Amino acid sequence: MVVTIVGIGLLGGSFALAVREKYPKISFLGVDASVVHGQLALAKGIVDEIRPLDEAVADSDLVVLATPVNTMLDLLPKVLDLLPEGATVVDLGSTKEELCRVADAHPKRAQFVAAHPMAGTENSGPGAAFRDLLPGKNLIICDREKSHPDSFKLVEALFRDIGMKIFYMSPQEHDLHLAYVSHLSHVSAFALGLTVLEKEKDEQAIFDMASTGFSSTVRLAKSSPQMWAPIFHQNRANVSQALGDFIIFLQRFKEVIDDEDIQTSFDFMMRANEIRRVLDGIEKR
Numbered sequence: 526m527v528v529t530i531v532g533i534g535l536l537g538g539s540f541a542l543a544v545r546e547k548y549p550k551i552s553f554l555g556v557d558a559s560v561v562h563g564q565l566a567l568a569k570g571i572v573d574e575i576r577p578l579d580e581a582v583a584d585s586d587l588v589v590l591a592t593p594v595n596t597m598l599d600l601l602p603k604v605l606d607l608l609p610e611g612a613t614v615v616d617l618g619s620t621k622e623e624l625c626r627v628a629d630a631h632p633k634r635a636q637f638v639a640a641h642p643m644a645g646t647e648n649s650g651p652g653a654a655f656r657d658l659l660p661g662k663n664l665i666i667c668d669r670e671k672s673h674p675d676s677f678k679l680v681e682a683l684f685r686d687i688g689m690k691i692f693y694m695s696p697q698e699h700d701l702h703l704a705y706v707s708h709l710s711h712v713s714a715f716a717l718g719l720t721v722l723e724k725e726k727d728e729q730a731i732f733d734m735a736s737t738g739f740s741s742t743v744r745l746a747k748s749s750p751q752m753w754a755p756i757f758h759q760n761r762a763n764v765s766q767a768l769g770d771f772i773i774f775l776q777r778f779k780e781v782i783d784d785e786d787i788q789t790s791f792d793f794m795m796r797a798n799e800i801r802r803v804l805d806g807i808e809k810r
Contacts, residue, residue, distance in 0.1 A: 529554040530599065533566040536617045536642060538654025541571045543687040544655055547802040554581040559589045566651040582607040588617040595665025595755035598627055605633040612810030613676040615640050619703060620759040621667045621696035628671075635673040638680040641665045641699065642689065643707075647747040656704065667696045704763035709771060711745050711753055712764065718746030 528544070530537040533555045541553050555572030557563045558757055563575040563670060582588055588604055590597050597618050604614050605628075615638040618624055628637045644662040681691060694702075706780045721743070722728075757764050774793075782788040 526550075526586045527552045527554060527584055529556060529576075529585040530566075530572060531556040531581075531590050531604070532586060532592035532596070533557045533562055533571060533642045533654075534591060534655045535649050535658070536643060537589055538566060538569070538571045538651045539656065539658035540589060540591070540617065540642075540687075542654060542656040544683060545547045545570070547686050553554050554585065558693070562651050563634040563686070567753050569651060569654070571651055571654060578603070579607055582612075583609065585609070585613050586621065587683075588612065588614040590614065590618070593752050593755050594618040594620050594624065594759055597624055600697055601627055601637070602631055602680055605631045605637065608633060608636055611675070612636065613638060613673075613679055615680045617642055619707065621699045623759050625668055625696040634671055634798050636676055638669075638672045639667040639696065640680060640684070641667075641703075645745050649752065659684075662689055664689040665699055666691060666693050667699050700760050701763050704760055704767040708756060708760055708764050711748060712757065712768060713771070714743055714748075715753075716745050766788035774780040 526548075528541070528551055528555060530541050533541075542605070544551060545553070553572040555566050555575045555576070556578050557566065561570055566572050567575060571702075576584075582604055582637060585608075588608065589606065590600060601614070601616065601624060608614055613636055616624060617640060619641060621639055621641065625639050628634050628639065642659050642662060642664050644658050646658070666677075672680075684691060721739075734787055778784075778790070778793065781793065
C-alpha cells in the first residue's frame with residue numbers, strides 16, 4: 526500500500542508515524558511546498574520519498590490532505606482529478622462545510638472521506654510531528670454516506686488501528702461544535718496574548734511574572750497564523766456566534782467585578798466549575 530501525505534506538518538506527519546508503527550510495510554510519499562519541510566520529513570522517517578503532486582497521487586492507494594484549510598479548497602478537486610480508480614483521498618482539516626461542498630461538486634466524490642482528528646499542539650511543521658499525537662484521541666468523519674464503502678472502510682480502519690475513537694456528524698454540526706470547543710479557545714488565546722503584550726511593553730517583566738496558569742492559558746497563541754486565519758475565515762459565521770456568546774459572559778464578569786458583587790462572581794465560577802464534570806466524563810469514555 527502506498528500513502529501520500531500532502532502537507533507534511535504536525536497532523537500529516539504524526540499520522541504517518543503512527544501508521545508506520547502499526548504497518549511498517551506501507552510506503553509513504555510526501556508532497557510539500559517547502560523544500561526544507563520535505564528534507565526534514567525524509568530525515569525524520571515520516572516519508573520515504575518526496576514527489577511532485579501529480580506523480581505521488583498517480584502511484585497512491587490513499588492520499589492524505591494535511592495542508593491549511595484554504596489550500597485544501599483548491600487542492601481537493603485537483604487531487605480527485607488525478608486520483609486512480611479505487612484509490613481514496615482523506616482530509617485532516619478543522620473545517621468541513623466548505624470543503625464538503627467542493628467535494629460534492631466533483632464526479633469522484635465517492636472516493637473522498639472528510640475527516641478531522643481532534644488532536645494538535647501549538648507547534649507546526651514536520652519537526653513537531655510525533656507518533657503518539659493521535660492515539661487515544663477522537664476522529665470525526667462527516668458525510669460518511671457519501672463516501673464509497675471501500676474508501677470509508679479503509680479510512681475508518683486505519684484510524685481505528687492507530688487507536689483513535691471515531692464519531693460521525695454532518696459538516697454543519699462539525700463546524701458549529703468546533704467553533705465552541707476549539708476555534709473559540711484559539712481566538713481567546715490570541716486575544717489574551719495581544720492584550721498582555723499591548724499592556725506590558727516590558728517583555729522581561731511578562732516572562733518574570735508569568736505563572737503556569739498564564740502559560741497554559743496563552744499557549745495556543747503560539748499556534749500557526751497560516752493555519753488558523755483560514756480556519757476562522759471558513760467558519761466565520763459559527764466563530765462569530767461563539768465569540769458573541771463569550772463576549773456576553775466577559776461583559777457580565779466585568780460588571781460584577783466593577784460592582785464589587787463577590788457573590789455573583791462566586792456563583793459564576795461555581796457554574797463554570799461544572800466543566801470539570803463534563804470533561805471527566807469524556808475522559809472516562
